[in-house]
Amino acid sequence: MKKLIFLIVFSAAVSALPPAPSDKQESVVYHNANIHVGNGQYFPNATIAFENGKITRVGYFKMAWKPTDIDLKGKHVYPGFILPVTNLGLTEIGAVKATKDDAETGLINPNIRSISAYNTDSEITPTLRFNGILLAQVTPQGGLVSGLSSIVQLDAWNWEDATVVADDALHINWPNHVQNRFDFSTFTMKKEENKEFQTQVNSIKSLFIDAKNTANSKSQSDNLKLKAVEPVFTSSRKVYVHTDNPVAIIESITFLQEAGVKNIVLVAGQGVEPVIDFLKKSDVSVIVNGVHKLPDRSDQSVDNGYITAIKLHKAGVPTALGYPSVMSGRNLAFTAGTLVGYGIEKEQALQMITSATAKVLGIDKSYGTLEAGKSATLIITEGDALDMKGNILTDAYIDGRKINLVGRQQELNKRYMEKYNL
Numbered sequence: 001m002k003k004l005i006f007l008i009v010f011s012a013a014v015s016a017l018p019p020a021p022s023d024k025q026e027s028v029v030y031h032n033a034n035i036h037v038g039n040g041q042y043f044p045n046a047t048i049a050f051e052n053g054k055i056t057r058v059g060y061f062k063m064a065w066k067p068t069d070i071d072l073k074g075k076h077v078y079p080g081f082i083l084p085v086t087n088l089g090l091t092e093i094g095a096v097k098a099t100k101d102d103a104e105t106g107l108i109n110p111n112i113r114s115i116s117a118y119n120t121d122s123e124i125t126p127t128l129r130f131n132g133i134l135l136a137q138v139t140p141q142g143g144l145v146s147g148l149s150s151i152v153q154l155d156a157w158n159w160e161d162a163t164v165v166a167d168d169a170l171h172i173n174w175p176n177h178v179q180n181r182f183d184f185s186t187f188t189m190k191k192e193e194n195k196e197f198q199t200q201v202n203s204i205k206s207l208f209i210d211a212k213n214t215a216n217s218k219s220q221s222d223n224l225k226l227k228a229v230e231p232v233f234t235s236s237r238k239v240y241v242h243t244d245n246p247v248a249i250i251e252s253i254t255f256l257q258e259a260g261v262k263n264i265v266l267v268a269g270q271g272v273e274p275v276i277d278f279l280k281k282s283d284v285s286v287i288v289n290g291v292h293k294l295p296d297r298s299d300q301s302v303d304n305g306y307i308t309a310i311k312l313h314k315a316g317v318p319t320a321l322g323y324p325s326v327m328s329g330r331n332l333a334f335t336a337g338t339l340v341g342y343g344i345e346k347e348q349a350l351q352m353i354t355s356a357t358a359k360v361l362g363i364d365k366s367y368g369t370l371e372a373g374k375s376a377t378l379i380i381t382e383g384d385a386l387d388m389k390g391n392i393l394t395d396a397y398i399d400g401r402k403i404n405l406v407g408r409q410q411e412l413n414k415r416y417m418e419k420y421n422l
Contacts, residue, residue: 018126019404021155026376026402027051031065033072033380038079038354038369040347048077050376053400058370075394078350078385079370080134080377082357083329084287085149085171085240085267085322088125088136089118094327103142107200108207111228112147114140115166118159124326125154126407131330131391132379134398135164137361139171139240144204146171148228149240151361153377155403164363169238169265170229174252175200176245201251208232208259235262238362240287244271244296253282265360267322270296270308276315285318285360291335293324306342309352313344320357337386349386376400 029049035058036042049057092099101117118138128136134154140147148167156162179194194200211229214221221227231237239261241252249266256264264282266272269290272279279286288309295304312319321336323329336349358368366375377398383390396403416422 018121018123019406021120021157021161022398022401022403024402025051025053025400026397027400029066029069030072030077030380031069032074034074034076035059035370036076036078036347036350036385037371038350039371040345040351042347045074048370048378050397050400053376055370055372055374055376057372072380076381076383076385076390077370078132078379078381079354079368080379080396080398081132081333081353081385082135082137082320082361082368083128083133083323083332084137084320084357084361085139085242085289086136086326086329087139087141088128088326088329089120089122089138089152090114090140091326092119092122092124102140104140104147107143108145108203108225109140109143109147110145110170110207111224112140113150113167114138114147115150115152115159115163118150118152118162120156120158120162123408124329126405127409128330129154129396129403130393130405130407130410132333132381132385132393132396133330134377134379134396134403135363135367137168142173144173144175144200145207146173148237151363153398155398155401164367165361167237168362169240170232171240171242172204172252174204174241174243174245174248176243176248205255205259208256208261212259233260233262238263238265240265240267242267244268246271246274249275250278253278253284257282269293270300270305273308273311276312276317279312279317280315285320286312287320287322287357287360288312289322289324291321291338292331303342306338310339310342310344313348313352318356318360319352320360321352333386333391334388337384337388340386346384346386 031047032045034044035046035048043059046059047061087102090102104112137149137151139149149169151165151168152162153164175197177197178191180189181192183190211226212233214226215230215233232239265285267287291305293305309319323332336353339349340346355368358364379393380395382392385391
């Protein structure tokens with residue numbers, strides 16, 4: 001009986017595995033495609049070709065068709081979308097602690113590497129891929145200094161194969177003077193003074209000051225935490241500041257720049273609006289999380305979250321879009337589509353999930369746009385990928401490898417369509 005139960009559980013687990021990664025690089029020429037380059041350019045009824053994992057030509061060319069060439073007949077081609085600041089592959093079911101590996105105990109953990117815990121067999125990954133997300137920045141959570149993120153492509157056997165850039169950035173959660181607390185007596189969120197605020201801020205500052213002193217002394221240190229912070233002073237490792245409080249934004253960025261940190265990225269939401277001018281002067285990039293979020297204050301418009309990224313873009317602040325929940329991260333493209341409804345050009349909105357994100361992450365030499373010499377990481381859709389009705393993927397490629405877009409949802413759909421003869 002025990003053996004039977006084991007076999008049932010084992011077979012169920014095997015059937016739930018995501019599709020196996022592709023190992024074969026395709027050499028393809030597509031004609032009559034509506035090509036969205038990702039840098040603001042758009043080529044209707046154009047040609048795109050790639051081989052050996054690299055794009056060889058994009059645009060209009062006089063060329064004889066070969067038998068292997070494919071006529072896309074008006075379908076759309078986009079760069080693969082990029083999801084920044086996500087715990088994809090680090091957590092599977094939020095309510096099940098055993099499936100969560102996105103946070104370490106303690107408050108100061110700069111040496112924690114998210115990539116070593118990244119699970120390429122996550123069932124969440126296919127749900128992102130068939131909505132066009134092919135790259136992600138796997139990021140640790142929690143504490144004051146969460147650790148090091150890494151950038152991965154979403155079709156790999158293991159984390160080593162998945163890695164695009166290892167340990168690309170250090171993530172800190174700057175504390176606020178006030179904090180939200182859930183009041184069980186009224187079932188509402190209440191604001192209260194953060195009595196540990198100054199102690200928390202001092203802990204972060206001490207870490208960076210000690211790391212800088214160690215780097216300047218050029219002495220060999222066995223302190224793993226300090227060694228993880230040292231590269232931020234030489235521009236080889238970015239610092240991501242997570243806060244949505246205007247005062248905390250100014251305080252954190254000012255301290256980091258005075259300390260000598262070369263490359264700072266802010267992860268925030270509607271709280272950036274009062275400090276947009278400061279961000280522009282500070283030359284800081286911003287990842288906007290929570291486009292589909294209700295306003296923070298009662299005196300704000302209900303659509304305030306929809307236009308925050310647009311305000312940053314118009315002010316000249318480098319802006320990319322993120323999504324706060326990995327379970328719904330597949331909706332990233334639709335947040336960009338929402339911006340189109342509020343006045344930004346479609347190709348500009350596309351940049352916020354492709355080329356702008358690639359530039360913020362530092363991978364724009366290979367990813368983010370459909371240009372000759374860059375990685376053939378792209379998607380082909382029936383229609384507008386920023387719209388729910390048009391975001392129907394027919395094909396997707398990562399580094400020139402055609403990936404399997406079938407996931408558990410598609411299998412269930414097929415099963416019940418066949419059952420009811422639909």
